[in-house]
Amino acid sequence: MKRRGLVTLLVLLVSASLLVAGCGQGSGTKATGGASDSKAKELPLGVEVIKIGVQGVLSGSHADYGRQIQMGATLAAEEINGAGGILGSKIELKVMDDELNANVAQKNARYLVSDWGANFIVGTDSSGVALSLGPILKELDTIQIFTHAATEKLTEDLVYKQGIKQIFRTAVPVYQDAIMAAYVFKDMPEVKRFAALNADYEYGHTSWRMFKETLSKFRNDVEFVAEANAPFWTADFTPHLSKLMAAKPDVIFATPWGGEAVMMLRQAVSMGVFEQIDAWWQAMGGSVDVLEGLATDVKRDAFKGKLWGTGRYLHNWPDTPENKAFVKAFQQRWNRYPNYSAETTYSAIYMLKAAIEKSRSIKTGDVIKALEGLKIMTPAGERYIRPEDHQAVYNVPAGRVIFSSDYPIPIVGGDLKIVPADEYYRKPPFN
């Protein structure tokens, strides 16, 4: 009797320790095994493998943005490894789903760094998630290059004001959706009345506030006549549109993005909105998933050429060999056009490569120094990393959404307006 109890206890103990070992799994499989140590020592960086953790949203309705992050990172790593790696060390990636959830993203970051042994992290779609990761990156002393999250607080507050140097960003922040729009409409004196269809969260509200502030500096004849706020997951935008149209605006400034933007624009067309307004500003309207979704509508000129958009990168701009090569390689590898989160992540990996080669080190402190002030040619054009706030400065134009015979999907390509990023980005000390 007693013996049987003991046996059960033993079985339980063993299974418990197996589980615990499962948790700790990975700690024993660091980058370099014993046999290859001597080989690793001959390499300038002292490691055979540079580990880069990748995270983004891979589940739910916004999963395509995370997939694009994954595709961009994978393409860059394959290219670099194919050409001999970084100073002889190969890149290894591990992609994780952050579910747009701060807790999960922190868990991923901790797992990637503490357990899997990541030297760097790239990715992250959500602004809220990015902000919550900031202090953790400091704690882990690991660089993350953010490639989609757009809140200006990430670089202005966390890097510049609070000094979390481990944060970098390759994507344009909310400046693009807000300040760039003001540059477009400052030169259209015929439009005076502006109404906003805001995404009802920080991103939407901040964009509208910055837009109003900037446009008011350029012009004193504009009016901001109406505002409607659509929460995340809005499916029916018609009541919001009715509210705005009652104020007879010349321009609608809209920030819901992704699949929501497609639905919203379709509903606007069916309500006849485009017969009554002069222009519709669609923040991130140059996103590939939006352009794919609107292809038939653009083809039959449902928007009457009044749809304006921008992105954090446009696959049809700039007309450089780097961009052409990237788009071609991306299409060959994935059979799709690269969205901005793919390009920003692809470029982030190349930035890390440049910084590691410059400092000949993978230590966080050395790579931070090498990244600060770095100028690098990327598919989106030359990027300059501002040392003060670690924000990549590069140009992305805005323009009309049109159909071009060169591409199977619509592009942001009509009346392209190019403003030097240095002119419209907010600058330190960010007052």
Place this chain on the structure above:
Amino acid sequence: MEKTIGEIRMENRNRVVARWLLGLLLLVLFILPWTLGTYVTWTASNILILALYAAGFNILFGYSGLLSFGQAGFYAIGAYVCAKILLGTSFLLLGFLGGVLAAGLAALIIGFLCTRHTQIYFAMLTLSFGMMIHSIIWKWRDVTGGDDGLVNVPRAPLAIPGLFSIDVSSVESYYYVVLVIVALGIFLLWRMVNSPLGLALQGIRDSEQRVAFSGLSIQKFRLIAFAISGMYAGMAGSLMVPLLKSADPGMAHWTASAEPLMATLLGGIYNFAGPMVGAFILYVAKELIARYTEYWSMVLGFTVVVLVLGFRGGVVSVLQGLLFRRTGTVSKRGVDA
């Protein structure tokens, strides 16, 4: 009915085994940060907090028979109040205290309105109140930071001014804070469910009318259970904030209310240890699955279905059947041994 000697022996043996197991668990938990590294320590802190959350939830669910979909609301209130306090002052304990009291107060008010109903009506009411809390957090941007949440919350020192101050800024040292508070919380809960209060709640669950006939106020007891459960959710929320160094509105969303529910269902609802064991299984299973596949949600869903169908009455009930013999069904061999 008189107990036979065999039954008494069996009870004693079960008690001894249970004590050994508990001691062993505490020992493992105590030495864990020294041996298994920061990541496992961080994971263990998460599991401990989820265990406390689920155990508190089960006061309402298992012991009182009321399924709430609004627990995440109280969790978030605890988290946000704690975050606000820690961003303003730097007293960890004050943050916890504030979080628990605020969540308890909110639970009293909302519970007063919800506990008049049971079953689906109760579930729907708690769902709406929970989402109301979520909306307030989402919209009240000046105070809560909107969808960006509150970030860079310090892991303030554990201090009482004039008495002592302990630095708990590292994950390892904060783990011990979590461990002690969770252990205390669970001990208190154990005392509660084994008190007349626990008996009354189970009585109401099993036969409302009988308890009413014996002169107890059904609604008062339900409200007490609701408030306790809310306070435990608030405690879990406020413990989580210094660990994450942030609070976000996702904490209040109704889908987050499913976490303690899943843990409880997995572990077993009619068992004190059920929700805690369930919390461990849920967290570790997800952790391991997410490591090997991007399609973790599919695999996890499948695993949960298998566990729930395969372990009727929860994992703990089945394990208990294996480890402890029931005193009522003592075998002959057991008496002779």
